[in-house]
Amino acid sequence: MNDNTTEQSNGQDDAGRDARHKARMVRKKEVVDAKIAAAQDERGVIVITTGNGKGKSSSGFGMVVRALGHGMRAGVVQFIKGAQPTGEEMFLRRFPDVCDFHVMGEGYTWETQDRARDVAKAEAAWEVARGMLRDPSIGLVLLDELNIALKLHYLDVDGVIADLRARPPMQHVVITGRGAPPALVEAADTVTDMVPVKHAFQQGIKAQRGVEM
Amino acid sequence: MNDNTTEQSNGQDDAGRDARHKARMVRKKEVVDAKIAAAQDERGVIVITTGNGKGKSSSGFGMVVRALGHGMRAGVVQFIKGAQPTGEEMFLRRFPDVCDFHVMGEGYTWETQDRARDVAKAEAAWEVARGMLRDPSIGLVLLDELNIALKLHYLDVDGVIADLRARPPMQHVVITGRGAPPALVEAADTVTDMVPVKHAFQQGIKAQRGVEM
Known part of the structure; x- marks a missing residue:
């Protein structure tokens, strides 16, 4: 392999590269299409975003916006309240x-x-969440920072999972927060661990409106 | 340590646990408050969400909604177009x-x-992005799936970084997609690697409206 390949490229090289690209993409399309054909179940999913990185709650709110865009109704319960809206x-x-x-x-x-x-507040929040989890008119429920309430044992994870399992079959639930308990991860369909590579806060930059809050 | 602690707990144990909790939280508050006091820089940040896990684009859209909620204007350029809106x-x-x-x-x-x-389309998309990166009335710019265009060398990463550096000082930029190039990670303030723990798609569940699209 030659590091200068791109610098030495001419029309012929470009044509060869483009042909190889096309052949590679034809094969990739076959693999992707087969996977898509195999995935045909339609049902509500439980999505968890956890870990110490930035993006857990904002990802949940992005999914709320997606649901609203498709004409679905959404419910949001935030288990941690900040000083300001x-x-x-x-x-x-x-x-x-x-x-x-x-x-x-x-x-x-x-x-x-x-x-x-804190326990009393978490229990009251769960009552509101449970009402949403019984309402088939709500297409997506975001339980923001629920993992924290579970990690601190403010709520019982088995009771939470039982309520999640009893929800309407097409309803999606998104659960965010650090430290998702293993039983909840087991019960979920899609789980992402958000790993911090770096964070502006560590470089002395204040939490910014529109980004962190 | 005794696993039966909680079952054997009585009022006195609860009081002791609550007091220990409070002492721990007082210490934690001191640490957190000191960190917040140290982080006083206010300026636009570059946030990257990358990796193979779910949540990269939805996190970017969550930040768009945050910005709109604060009365900021936002710009979005999607570098990958799906079959449907x-x-x-x-x-x-x-x-x-x-x-x-x-x-x-x-x-x-x-x-x-x-x-x-693909290269021509990526270049046209970057022209639109560059217009946003020169407009101080736009508080947050989301460049969705830009990392893919960079990874495939459809765009030159040094040119992209130069345009990002020349943007208005208070403007935030969120860049999503797998395979963020190292030079872009270096130029960013906050970077999260979204690591898949599991995904509904692997279990035969179709991409769901409101969640994946």
């Missing part, structure tokens, strides 16, 4: 007919410093 | 005054099988 809250509250938005938690645990109160 | 496209096109939405690519490379055409 977030951009996603301010935006999605403009569409109360199609997006049922609840901010139920009471700040991060190190802000409240009161376990009994 | 996605939910996010259908939803965000309802707000043309605040969200400038462009779907520029021509399908995945294995669908087009024509490299010269």
Whole structure:
């Protein structure tokens, strides 16, 4: 192999490269098409975004927007409440007919410093979530930062999984937050571990509106 | 340690656990507050979501919604065009005054099988992106699947980075797609590697509206 290949390329090389590209892409298309043909089940899925990287909640809100775009109704329960309303809250509250938005938690645990109160708030939030999980008119439910409430044992994971399993068959559920418990990962269809490569915060950059909040 | 602790717990144990929780959270709050105080830079950031896991594009669209919620204007360029309009496209096109939405690519490379055409489409898409990167009235720019165009050398990474560096200082840019090139990772502020733990598609479940599209 020669590192100078691209610099030495001429018309003929380009034609050869393009032909090889096409042959490779024809083979790839066969593989992809076969996989798509094999995946024919249609049902509601449970998606988990977890890990320490940035993008867990924003990914959940992206899926809410996708669902709304397809004319579905969406429900959102946020298990951790920040000091100020977030951009996603301010935006999605403009569409109360199609997006049922609840901010139920009471700040991060190190802000409240009161376990009994955190447990009571998490239980109240779960009651709202459970109402959504019984409502077939809601196509997608986002349970933002639920993993944190489970990790801290504010809610019982087995009870949560039982409620998820009893939901309408076509309903999608997206669950975000660090530290998804293994039983919940087992119960989910799609799970992504968001791994931080680097974060602006570590370089002294404040949380930015539109990006982190 | 005794596994029966919780079952044997009584009021006194609960009080002890709550007090320990509080002490731990007081210490944690000090650490978190100190970090927040140290991070005071305010400027536009470059965020990259990459890797093979689900959630890259949806995370970008979540940030678009955050920006819109804060009253910012957003620009979107999608470098890969699917067969049908996605939910996010259908939803965000309802707000043309605040969200400038462009779907520029021509399908995945294995669908087009024509490299010269893919390069021309990518270059045209970059021209639109560059216009956004020169417009200080746009608070957040989402360059969806740009990484793929770079990985396939449809666009020159150094030229892309030069245009990103020349953007208005408060503008945020979110770049998604597998295989972010190392030079782009180096130029970014926040980078997340989305690692698949499992995916519904592998279990024979079709791509679902509201979740994958």
